[in-house]
Amino acid sequence: MSGHVFHPGHEELHGVTVVVTGRSGRTYVGRYHEHGDRGLVMHDVAIHEPDAEPARDAWLERQQRFGVRVDQRHLIVPTAEVGEIRRLGALAS
Amino acid sequence: MPYNPMLVAPMRADMTRMGARELLTAADVDAALGDARGTTLVFVNSVCGCAAGNARPALAHALRHGVKPDQVVTVFAGQDLEATARARQYFADYQPSSPSMALLKDGEVVHFVHRHQIEGRPPESVAADLTNAFDRHCGAAV
Numbered sequence: 086m087s088g089h090v091f092h093p094g095h096e097e098l099h100g101v102t103v104v105v106t107g108r109s110g111r112t113y114v115g116r117y118h119e120h121g122d123r124g125l126v127m128h129d130v131a132i133h134e135p136d137a138e139p140a141r142d143a144w145l146e147r148q149q150r151f152g153v154r155v156d157q158r159h160l161i162v163p164t165a166e167v168g169e170i171r172r173l174g175a176l177a178s
Numbered sequence: 179m180p181y182n183p184m185l186v187a188p189m190r191a192d193m194t195r196m197g198a199r200e201l202l203t204a205a206d207v208d209a210a211l212g213d214a215r216g217t218t219l220v221f222v223n224s225v226c227g228c229a230a231g232n233a234r235p236a237l238a239h240a241l242r243h244g245v246k247p248d249q250v251v252t253v254f255a256g257q258d259l260e261a262t263a264r265a266r267q268y269f270a271d272y273q274p275s276s277p278s279m280a281l282l283k284d285g286e287v288v289h290f291v292h293r294h295q296i297e298g299r300p301p302e303s304v305a306a307d308l309t310n311a312f313d314r315h316c317g318a319a320v
Binding site for chain 1: 226227271274275292293294297298299
């Protein structure tokens with residue numbers, strides 16, 4: 086069975102779908118690319134605004150069940166905005 | 179832009195070796211899923227080693243289980259664009275991701291495995307989830 090990896094040498098979370106809790110209250114769900122000087126680079130990102138409906142937990146549950154509904158193909162979250170980072174797959178569903 | 183076909187050939191071979199049938203065109207997809215009865219597992223293949231490198235072995239492991247879908251088919255995201263787009267129409271309630279797997283019973287999605295449910299998990303763990311779904315949906319009614 087081929088375990089081909091086309092992009093070795095990246096950070097542990099590279100390519101992993103994560104939930105980023107923003108210090109602004111926004112929540113970002115998408116694939117982690119890299120975290121560097123520019124900030125956290127993510128791909129295929131869904132964004133939840135603090136006051137949006139459904140509320141954050143329900144919104145996260147929907148992303149888990151039906152997949153990530155992409156708002157931004159590519160996004161750089163400034164480092165100052167980046168709070169907790171967790172794997173989407175590790176959240177209790 | 180699709181990868182060089184030679185680079186993805188081993189990933190296609192992984193699938194056919196385990197008994198999955200490749201669907202290369204929209205017509206292939208419609209023929210396989212259009213009025214399918216019984217159970218079908220659709221594997222959306224991917225070049226991504228982060229998840230597909232676990233997903234293919236997971237499915238191979240699961241297909242050694244006693245209860246399994248009537249047919250297993252595969253489309254290759256980023257490679258067979260038309261076939262992948264058409265296949266996703268059959269599980270349009272679910273956001274596209276690759277790799278991913280949809281288990282259909284009489285044309286309805288009864289179980290879905292997203293990319294985020296594969297990432298970072300050992301193949302045996304993903305396979306266990308799949309075989310549980312096979313037991314629930316693919317076994318004979320008693």
